[in-house]
Amino acid sequence: MEDESNFRNWAELIPDALGLIFNNLSIQDVLTVVPRVCKSWERAVVGPYCWQEIDIEEWSKNMPAEYVDRMLQLLITRSQGSLRKLNVTGVSNKDTFTLIANNAKSLQSLGLPRSDMDDVAVEELAEMFSNITVLDISYCNNMGDIALDAFGRHCKNLTTFRRAMHPLEVIDKVCQDDEALTIAASMPNLKQLEIPYMLVST
Structure with missing residues (x-):
């Protein structure tokens, strides 16, 4: 029988390591199952180590808006x-967009597909996202182009x-050349650009 001293107790892992491991679990498991395993895992889930990367895109697709808002409030906090x-x-x-902006100091990657934010909200808060690269x-x-310009001006990276x-x-739009021109003018450091189905004249 192999010496048990060669095995490390999972409860003794540092929170950073636990956070990396828990990132491979579903959001439901991290919030409901993991905290019941032991005190150290519960502390890791309550602390920031598990929530440096929050990916709830798939989960949020079929959830009511108020559920998504509450989940973001919990996890971002x-x-x-x-x-x-x-x-x-x-x-x-x-x-909710303001909550995200107020906690974006270390944010590097932001995905907000199918969100209802408009040009006015983005123009007001875009400067808070100055460190994002994605x-x-x-x-x-x-x-529209106003929001794109705001992101481009404030998100230089x-x-x-x-x-x-x-x-x-x-289908009802004539073209979106204004958005394409704004992207070209305000986002000069792009290495990857994806604009499928954007109506751009050639």
């Missing part, structure tokens, strides 16, 4: 300002930008 990555679908109100605002129909549109949602 737990991140304690250490949030580096956030992916979520359907942010529906300015209060931005996804696909299917955000209330955002952007290298990846995604702005996918659904073909049925742009």
